[in-house]
Amino acid sequence: MTEEQVSRMFQSFSQADVSTTRRYGGTGVGPALCKNLAELMGGEIGVRSTPGQGSTFWFTVVLGRELLPAAEIAAGRATDLRGLRVLVADDNATARMVCQEMLTAMAFEVTAVASGEAALAELRKANRPGGGAPYSLLLIDWAMPGLDGIETIRRVRAMEDLAQMPKSIVLTALGRDEVRRVASEAGAAAFLTKPVNISVLFDTIASLYADDDTAPDWAAAASADRGGLDGVRVLLAEDNEINQQVAVELLTAAGVAVDIAENGRMAVDMVRQGDYDAVLMDLQMPELDGFQATREIREDARFADLPVIAMTAHALNEERDNCLEAGMNDHVAKPINPDVLFETLTRWTATADKAEAPSTASASAPTAPAPQAVAPAPMEKAAGPSGGLPETLAGIDLEEARAMLRDNDVLLGRLLSDFHDKYMDYDDRIIEALDAGDTDTAMRTAHSLKGVSGNIRAKRVFDAARTVEDALRTGAANGQVLEKVEDLSVALGEVEESLSVLKV
Structure with missing residues (x-):
C-alpha cells in the first residue's frame, strides 16, 4: 500500500482499494474495530507496507501473567472437552449450519440432523456395534415440525438401551419462562435463546461438564493417535488453495502447527526467518519451483539438516531422483494419504524440539516479523450425509x-x-x-x-x-x-x- 493508503487504513469505512471490481468485498470497518479493541486493551495497532511487496500488520495488548504453576492450573480447570461428541437437531438449515460451525470451532465432534425423529435415529445408530462413540450432548431446537425439541428430549430420556445418556440443551427464539419450565421438566440441562452467542454457548457447555467424570475419554485417545506430531512446526509450500486446505486440515488435526508459503520464493524467505521442524514442498510453484527453492534453502548451512519433504503427483523414479538431487530428504505422493503423510513426518521430526503449542505471536510487538501466511484453524467438522452432502x-x-x-x-x-x-x-x-x-x-x-x-x-x-x-x-x-x-x-x-x- 502507498503511504496515503496506510494513513487511512484504520479509519472507519475506509478501504485501500475502493474500485467496484475488487476481488474481495467488505465495508472497511474491520481495521477500525481492531484499533479500538487494541486500545481498549492498553495497546496499539499499526501496519508497515511496501507497494508491490506486501504488508505487515502488528498489534500490542496488555495481558496479565498467570501466577500459578501450569500443573496447578490444569488441575483446577474443567475437564478437557475436546472431542466431545455432539448431536445438533434443528429443522432450519441456516441455524443448523451456524450451530454446527460454532461447535466444531470448539474442537467438538459434531453431527447435524434436521428433525427430532432423525435425532432419535442417530442416537440409536451410535449405540450399535460400529456406530462410534455415544453422544454426550444434544443441542435441539424447540420448535420443529413433527417431534419438537421437548418431546424429543422426553423420548431420549426414556431410551433404556443408551450406553450414555446425553445432556440436552434446548435452543429457541422464544425466551418465555413457560418454555424454560417445560424444557427443564422434560430433562433439559440448559436453555439458550437464539441467536446463540458462541461464548455463551461454550460457557454453558463447560458448566455442564465441570467436575464431570463422564467427559469424553476419546479426546485423549485422539491425541495419542497423532503419531507424536503434537507441537511439530511445519512450513507447507503449496500454491493451490484446495491442496492447501486438505493438507492444513489433516496436519492441524494431528496437532501440527502449520504456516503456508504460496510460492517457492516465499518458502525460502520463511525458512530463513522462521523456526520449522520440517518443510512440505510442492514441486510446481510460481516464483521458484520446489527444486529451486530447496537448493536455495540448502545453500544456508543453518538448514543443512532441515527435513524437506517433496509433495509430488508424479510417480516416476526420475522425479524422485530429482528430489533427492535437489537436497530433499523424502517425498509423499499426491493425492495425499494421511497415514503415509503422518508416518513420513513422524520419521523425520522424531527428534525435533517441539513447541508446547502451535506458534503464536510474542507478547510484544515484533520489530521485523517474517513474511508468512499463517494457516487457518482446522475447518469445521460435520457428520456424514446429514451434514449437507x-x-x-x-x-x-x-x-x-x-x-x-x-x-x-x-x-x-x-x-x-x-x-x-x-x-x-x-x-x-x-x-x-x-x-x-x-x-x-x-x-x-x-x-x-x-x-x-x-x-x-x-x-x-x-x-x-x-x-x-x-x-x-x-x-x-x-x-x-x-x-x-x-x-x-x-x-x-x-x-x-x-x-x-x-x-x-
Missing part, C-alpha cells in the same frame, strides 16, 4: 474422500464447491494452450488438475488428467493428446453435473 456423487468417491478428511463434510463440501467453480474449464484451457503451441502450459494445467482431482477423489478426472499429462510429457502428437482431452471432458462433465446439486 448426499450419500453418493457421480464421479466422486465420497467414501474415500470422507475417510481422508476424517468425515469432515463441511470442509469436503467447500472443496467440492471450489473444484466446481474453478476447474470445470481446464479441458478448454489445455486445448487453448495446445492451439497456441504452448505444450508446457498445457502440461502444467493437466498436472494441476490431476493433483486437485486426486485430493477430492474425483477418480475419473484424475485418471484422465494423468493420461493427458503423460501424453504431453512423452511428446505425443496433438491429435493423440486431443483424444485424451476428450476423455477428460467427459469426466469433467460428469463431475460438473453431479456437483451442480450442491450449488442450488
